[in-house]
Amino acid sequence: MNSKIKKDSKKRIFFDNASTTRIDDQVFKEMESYFRENYGNPSSLHDFGELAKNAVESARKKVANLVGASAEEIYFTSCGTESNNLALWGLARALKGKGNHVISSVIEHHSVLNPLKEMKKNGWNISLVPVDKCGLINTKDIENEITDSTILISIMHANNEIGTIQKLKEISLIAKKNNIIFHSDGVATAGIIPVNVRELGIDAYSFSAQQLHGPKGVAALFIKKGTGIRPIFLGGTQEKGRRAGTENVPGIVGFGKACELAKIKMEDNIKYISKLRDNLINGIINKVKDVKLNGSTTDRLPGNVHISFKYIEGESILLMLNMEGIAAASGSSCTSQALKSSHVLNAIGLSPTMAQGSVLFSLGKYNTVEEVSRLLEVLPPIVKRLREMSPIYKE
Amino acid sequence: MNSKIKKDSKKRIFFDNASTTRIDDQVFKEMESYFRENYGNPSSLHDFGELAKNAVESARKKVANLVGASAEEIYFTSCGTESNNLALWGLARALKGKGNHVISSVIEHHSVLNPLKEMKKNGWNISLVPVDKCGLINTKDIENEITDSTILISIMHANNEIGTIQKLKEISLIAKKNNIIFHSDGVATAGIIPVNVRELGIDAYSFSAQQLHGPKGVAALFIKKGTGIRPIFLGGTQEKGRRAGTENVPGIVGFGKACELAKIKMEDNIKYISKLRDNLINGIINKVKDVKLNGSTTDRLPGNVHISFKYIEGESILLMLNMEGIAAASGSSCTSQALKSSHVLNAIGLSPTMAQGSVLFSLGKYNTVEEVSRLLEVLPPIVKRLREMSPIYKE
């Protein structure tokens, strides 16, 4: 093992862009002055405050523009989890008079599933539709769950693990026809593939800066004009009373810049990253036996390479890759705090062994052909070593 | 009016440290690499993740150290408002089986008062104790409100407007004697004056980075070990499940550094800032007739100068000061989004005219003797001009 590579941070390879992304230098540059000089509170009645306020409002336009919304429909939050919690609790409570039934899916992020679980304890009726082997929802399943008391549908745009992109437009038509509010968790999607909330017919959309080469600690919830929502945090009048608390001004400025860059470069990035992805997928399939690509071959995020390696376990693969300076993720139970394998992998019907042997390589705009080549060099011997150690391996 | 001063950002004078503070250069420097190179997600199983995780845990120690807590008792949030909302909702719901009565005060920040209002609508019983003319709570009033169903007392440490510091130790003794959980909003206090949650006998304490020369977008809630609390955000297992969502790593790192610096320099800063404060108070009283210092002369934050100028209104004072490049705040109704004058000023029995004429100059470690002199030069003519315009002014 080449420990030099591990030590040299410049040479470390980040194939874990689904967990977070490296900030774009231009984004950081844009933020800097709002830390150091223009540090005012946007609510304040002086130049420091005005500068901060203007910066927030200018960022709001850029963030809105990324998803085809108007600025007044964007509410800043602190993370994707907050956006999802605000959407679910906020919309459901605002709609309480109309009914108590919410439809979502089995492959949502925990920041959707866990609030729904809690809502269930509080008397809400929750239906989770299944997915097929590729992770795709059959929109008929949603239609079948609708009752008179259905007030909210929440379906994620693209799955953060297996990268499957749902058919939101079809779902929104169903929602509209039945007069149901439609929220989508776009944390894994916004900034990666084109999103237009108007064309998609969405009422609320969560997305986060750190997933699109922006800073951590800031995210947004799009709420369509005229849609009622109850706040979670109460306090000051920030964000029109829907999200109290002093604004994270530099974070918001960075989010704005990151959205602007993501929008401008979207097509180029998709082309570039998809090509890397396909090279990596093909390379692994050619070089390693007994592997399986999880997710969809057609409706797939550009950077998503989710592979199961038969006979071996994900955490040990990650550790060995890490010794080579390569960062990736896994849906193995051993890598989770709760020691449960990924609910997404269970939902697509992956066998427990294959779920244990899953690795997610998530690619981004900063990855290179050389990095993919290096992974393809390093990965086969690691798999070989671990398989030789495995009691269930049969050549 | 000298518009050169306004334009030159270096020469602008910031006397609004109660609204937010300028980041310390050392804090910014510490954060930088966690934006640009060590951008990993602390939950990830590789070096990027490990670096981020270690940074968060090292910051947690520093943050804990500022308030005399242990690291495992610190939970990171996104702002003071979130810490207060989490404390109130979280503690109250955890204690629901024991009773439904909460005691707080009339001068709390809106991020305490507004959640309490909402709790009232949801069946909780809320008592707000009054304050005296200096903004001080009579602890007897708290004692008198206690019933068998009292589960929680929430009293702010120092008031962000008039700077009055409450006698937390006395209150905590009462709480303890009656087996009641005691939360304090320390957003205006932590990093400014010494705080030791053990000595003070506090169970939960909110404080925020942006108030102590740290970054915006990060705050903390101290929760004493063994104290039950229900989370607001549900999702991942971050912060031991008490606050889901990917950690704002650079923000947390900056918060840690800011706490460390605040702790080291506390005594010096207090001495330095109190002297500036006293110079400013005496200067104003000497140079301007018909003014009143609000708050307490003894139990007062080192940087707080809260003055009412008779016959004139706060917003116009702020605007004229701003034209001179000086930033301050006011409790005037005209400066508030809701067009209500400060509830704190009403609570200390200030007449409506005097509340309208209030200005808060809040001083910090970056202010200088020269800046105070400049304010004392500029302020009297502004007051004179506005008084000459005022229909209620009598010489």
Added chain:
Amino acid sequence: MVAYSKKVMEHFMNPRNVGEIKDADGIGEIGNPVCGDMMSFYIKVKDNKLEDIKFKTFGCGAAIAVSSMVSEAAKGKTLDEALRITNKDIAKKLGGLPKNKLHCSNLGADALHKAIKDYLDKKGK
């Protein structure tokens, strides 16, 4: 930060016609410090025209700018013309006012009209 127009700031920093008229023909007072703003308008009338206007105002930037603009807009006008000046005119002339400050423009026009009515009442006697 209150987003005042340049025009508002210009009138706020250099208000026209500040002062009192000792032997005013009409005086209009409106508002009080409790609700935030207070304005007093003093007028001199000659040949049915507003020969002179002065004001004193306790209040925010908008209140002072509105007072100034009202005095400027009304000076030299006939009483009828002056009575037809609306809060909307004033807000418009000032390049707009922030939403939560629109009430200030009401006060300004009302105070002027009160002063004119005071004059007409006195004359009527």
Added chain:
Amino acid sequence: MVAYSKKVMEHFMNPRNVGEIKDADGIGEIGNPVCGDMMSFYIKVKDNKLEDIKFKTFGCGAAIAVSSMVSEAAKGKTLDEALRITNKDIAKKLGGLPKNKLHCSNLGADALHKAIKDYLDKKGK
């Protein structure tokens, strides 16, 4: 990030005694891939001592390091001594294990003991 000790990482990267023993005197298998980890221990016994030990493991870093450490700790020991090796011993020898990985050390000791019992059973027949 799982915080493994240096010792764990060293055993994980360079595990001792990996493999099978074709004509093993005893075999112990424990766990299954469904619950995350699976270990197979093979032993050769001579003069009541563990002359040789080999293992194969499917599992996380801790599971592999534990297997390696168990094999190293038991090799050359008498059966009685080997039966007295506990999961705590192994975790300790490894410089500790993260809390949520402690179950791996149980598996390691159990698999070894199972192999010894397999040998004793066979011998007893």
